[in-house]
Amino acid sequence: MSSEDSSGDATEDIPAVEYVSGSGVPIRGNDIDTDQIIPARFMKVVTFDGLGQFSFFDLRFDDDDEPKEHPMNEERFQDASVMVVNDNFGCGSSREHAPQALMRWGIDAFVGEGFAEIFAGNCLALGMPTVTADHESINDLQQWVEDNPDGDIDVDVAAETVTYGGNEISVSVDRAQREALVEGNWDTTALMKANEQSIQATADSLPYL
């Protein structure tokens, strides 16, 4: 997913994301909105570069920019790539800055009880799975991550499972998301551009054009 992958050619190969593996970081709480994930004042930028450091900024730093208690400030979670969250994560604004910031901080996949739709869509556009499981399974996983900050969590998008420390839980992956990630066609620009004739035909059929 380096930037070279996406330069120049509109029909480039998009890597399939069948599987994400790495250690976890638990972010607890329902209804965590995108204003928390990336406060608007850090969005006065014209590129996404450098947003990672501002992830959850107001929860991680006090008025003097001194670090507060927060999982993302803890040494043991610094290498995490799987974020384990609760319900309605990413609600609020459509800002892609939110998943972009978390991706740049190091996250490659989300496991949670539920995700806001636009957030999940934005994640998909970046090749990041958002897989869901019930409250109890997520709670257990969050606890396990607390106890095993270096332990690997394997998110298998194709099989719809998450395995960790000898446990396996079944998770749900939205059908379109699974297809897109597993088949490597989550970058829709090239896919859709190929249909130019049908696009024109649809446009021609619209009463208002």
Add this chain to the structure above:
Amino acid sequence: MSEGTLYDKVWDQHKVTTLPNGQDQLFVGLHLIHEVTSPQAFGMLQERGLEVARPDLTHATVDHIVPTADQSRPYEEDAAERMMAELEENVRDAGIEFSDPTSGNQGIVHVIGPEQGITQPGKTIVCGDSHTSTHGAFGALAFGIGTSQIRDVLATQTIAMEKQKVRRIEITGELEEGVEAKDIILEIIRRLGTEGGVGYVYEYAGETIENLGMEGRMSICNMSIEGGARAGYVQPDETTYEWMQETDYFQDHSEEFDQLKPYWESIRSEADAEYDDVVEIDAGELDPVVTWGTTPGQGIGIDDPIPAPEDLPEAKQDTARRAQKHMRVEPGETMNGYDVDVAFLGSCTNARLPDLRRAARIVKGRQVADDVRAFVVPGSQRVQEAARQEGLKDVFEEAGFEWRNAGCSMCLGMNEDQLEGDEACASSSNRNFVGRQGSKDGRTVLMNPRMVAAAAINGEVSDVREMNEVSLA
């Protein structure tokens, strides 16, 4: 799955094909862009050597970062100036029409589309902004998208989406004086939850909705996203057509109005349409609603007690505890009498002309409380100008409100208008998230515009029904 609804019809009309991943590719009738979420998408386009496919179906404005006090260029804040300059360059290069501040047409993206008549029934409308759902008030299918999707739309004028379920929300009953569209949507979100609409599009229907003007319908559709629904809509009817007829677009193209009206009529949901869910709400019993917490779902009637977290569903308890700590409220109290430091009358939810008119009738002849900063930020330059001509500007200024230029302003605090420290704000906007109005300790209480006026005058959240309205004539 739903059948025969406006959603189904407009979807089918715009469907290009089904993609290998199972999503549908939809043609986009109108793409609105603004300065915050579009520059990265133009960047991605450039990286791939692609051009904007349909600049003629794209329209730009500047709203989030634009200063509302001193708008002389370059903007005082470098970051804001850079974003504005970037937008100007992108729209110039691509040949996209731009309602810039010198045009007299600038404003919040969800205010200007309907104003100019480019928001129309039966169109698919997208914008990199979650409150794009606003445009559904016209019977358009309108939803917010992320930046990578903006890139898709710029490059192809299409978008990949999965079809969703449709929930009909049937609202009946006559609104009590002082109770508004804003209160209806806050009540809907309170009942169905901030995540209740995930996977759904909301169809707002029933006599109460039919009796609302377009502005009220917009306030409701605007906050669909706060209930988790990515889109919400109202069927087009005579109220809609009257609005359309008066817009510039149809003033200039009156023959198109007659051609399009049959299409608009044809997309209305069938009487026997099938819905995935139906909810009924009696709005006749509503009091003005205010929020006590930090999600828009945490609303109550002005005299109702703030709920105890343990009385809420388990999944909501933790959020409620954190919210009550942040807002410094206790279960059992009401919000009536909650001290406010700031009153903000603005945003794409409630900064249109009728909103300002109603608030002005409360404000007229009264004074903003001594320790309150109060300001009005019209939703667009046109609203600003019309309000000025009607004398509303004077009414507000005489009462001690600041009168500003159009923009998003303190709705999200991306420009200079921000809460400071732990200030509490009576706000006509749509989000009370922690930090939303620019200060992480700031406290936001959402309410309808007349209630904001009442809070400004009394220095505390209060029941506008206890204040006499003054005729503006």
